[in-house]
Amino acid sequence: MSEVTYDLLRARGLTTVFGNPGSNELPFLSGMPDDFRYILGLHEGAVLSMADGYSLVTGEAAFVNLHAASGSGNAMGALTNSVYSHSPLIVTAGQQVRSTIGQEVMLSNVDAGTLMRPLVKWSSEPTCAEDVPRTMSQAIHTALQPGRGPVYVSVPYDDWAAEAPAETARLLDREVHGAAALSGGQIGDLIDLLEGATNPALVLGPAVDADHANAHAVQLAEKLRAPVWIAPSPSRCPFPTRHPSFRGVLPAGIADLSQTLAGHDVILVVGAPVFRYHQYVPGKYLPDGARLIHITDDPGEAARAPFGDAYVAPIANTLDVLATMVTASDRAPLAPPADFPEVGSTGSGLDPAHLFALLRGAAPHDAIYVNESTSTGDAFWAQMDLSQQGSYYFPASGGLGFGLPAAVGAQLADPHRQVIGLIGDGSANYGITALWTAARFKIPVIIVILKNGTYGALRGFSKILNTGETPGLDVPGIDFVQIAEGYGVRGSAVDTAEDFTTAVKSALAAGEPTLIEVRTTFGQS
Ligand SMILES: Cc1ncc(Cn2c(C)c(CCOP(=O)(O)OP(=O)(O)O)sc2=O)c(N)n1
Numbered sequence: 001m002s003e004v005t006y007d008l009l010r011a012r013g014l015t016t017v018f019g020n021p022g023s024n025e026l027p028f029l030s031g032m033p034d035d036f037r038y039i040l041g042l043h044e045g046a047v048l049s050m051a052d053g054y055s056l057v058t059g060e061a062a063f064v065n066l067h068a069a070s071g072s073g074n075a076m077g078a079l080t081n082s083v084y085s086h087s088p089l090i091v092t093a094g095q096q097v098r099s100t101i102g103q104e105v106m107l108s109n110v111d112a113g114t115l116m117r118p119l120v121k122w123s124s125e126p127t128c129a130e131d132v133p134r135t136m137s138q139a140i141h142t143a144l145q146p147g148r149g150p151v152y153v154s155v156p157y158d159d160w161a162a163e164a165p166a167e168t169a170r171l172l173d174r175e176v177h178g179a180a181a182l183s184g185g186q187i188g189d190l191i192d193l194l195e196g197a198t199n200p201a202l203v204l205g206p207a208v209d210a211d212h213a214n215a216h217a218v219q220l221a222e223k224l225r226a227p228v229w230i231a232p233s234p235s236r237c238p239f240p241t242r243h244p245s246f247r248g249v250l251p252a253g254i255a256d257l258s259q260t261l262a263g264h265d266v267i268l269v270v271g272a273p274v275f276r277y278h279q280y281v282p283g284k285y286l287p288d289g290a291r292l293i294h295i296t297d298d299p300g301e302a303a304r305a306p307f308g309d310a311y312v313a314p315i316a317n318t319l320d321v322l323a324t325m326v327t328a329s330d331r332a333p334l335a336p337p338a339d340f341p342e343v344g345s346t347g348s349g350l351d352p353a354h355l356f357a358l359l360r361g362a363a364p365h366d367a368i369y370v371n372e373s374t375s376t377g378d379a380f381w382a383q384m385d386l387s388q389q390g391s392y393y394f395p396a397s398g399g400l401g402f403g404l405p406a407a408v409g410a411q412l413a414d415p416h417r418q419v420i421g422l423i424g425d426g427s428a429n430y431g432i433t434a435l436w437t438a439a440r441f442k443i444p445v446i447i448v449i450l451k452n453g454t455y456g457a458l459r460g461f462s463k464i465l466n467t468g469e470t471p472g473l474d475v476p477g478i479d480f481v482q483i484a485e486g487y488g489v490r491g492s493a494v495d496t497a498e499d500f501t502t503a504v505k506s507a508l509a510a511g512e513p514t515l516i517e518v519r520t521t522f523g524q525s
């Protein structure tokens, strides 16, 4: 049974296995063909997030093999991000011998089909060994259909020795085509609305970047001469941040977001949920007189939104048709962006805005940033010049432990663009073992640790929630250079602009994984 399953994985391009094994997985792994590669991670959270970063950059599915319930459980935190970033991860786990599961012997994954819900789009444990290949095929096609997302398959390890039914071979070349698009009438309605708008605005989300529709979004914004915001809590960057239309990231509070969009009568949201609010700031969902139109490829996003009219449709195709067909507006062209805000560092260490400005100058223009520095977002978006598709990733649910491993997975996926992880000194600890994988597989990712000694974002939230000085807010005294070297990664610690720039240039030239620990200031900028 494992042979035909590997044939199926190969037919779908899934020849990289991200995993951490246990005894339940050995019978599957024993059959792994030579043209497959196994990327070992030392903790299943890191394994899942490495696979996630890999999938986000390739735009393809990625295959994960974990150990029973315990390994699957360790991966669930990472899956909170994958399910909202619509990552098509094929997550599998070894199960105990089929006839012993009910008595719950050691390593039984009890009720495996429900364990991972709602963090997966679909999950199953085949009802018999003969159905393992078809279940795996269903999982792959389900993960990749619009409204993409992770799936989970648990397989009893004695199934692998069973004989595959002859008809299983039909699975290897079957295709499932998702082809829906808006009708001419629906497109016409949208064009009329946009052309009839006095002051339209675009709000773009991660699915625009995921569907490589950034250029279509630019064309639509330019024809409409409309401002563009990125939807709140962005996990990707769908629009060039130095374009005249770009207005930044919308705030994640209901009232704040609504006020930011005041004056716009038609708001077109594309490729984002409506909306991923975060801090609770009650108020009107929309400014008076505004109408919101929502285009998403995820039926769930469309159905659960609390306001606006939604169209479930392919993102790139819809943006391309709208941008092509809409009449160019005679509104005045939008002014070019202001200069970057002035930066500098006063305290001992680098101000985050200063760090990002230095990085903008030292890193390649097509660098890929994987960000998990949760208190420096405003400074990042003000200082960075992101112009290409696939330039930015952030944990889609804010689940920490994504950033460092996802940066490793992203660099494995794309050796032609430098991947730079921007990781807080708190976040780094949740996925730190991925440094070992980067060293082991010689993945030349650069990890910048922003070391402010505290859970800065929580200090920010303590002000919003007025909770004062609670326990557990500081993380002083961690030596990431020693940790990195313990996992086999070259590291350095810096706290001046000159030393940081030198360290970045050295890392870019090194061609091996490198960690740079930067002492940063908190609260000054
Ligand atoms: C798995 C997990 N655990 C805890 C949190 C809670 N959390 C925590 C602990 C944050 C602080 C991260 O601190 P950092 O050092 O990484 O970055 P900043 O200092 O820039 O905030 S932000 C946040 O939401 C989380 N989001 N995810």
Ligand SMILES: [Ca+2]
Residues within 6 Å of the ligand: 424, 425, 426, 450, 451, 452, 453, 454, 455, 456
């Ligand atoms: Ca911190």
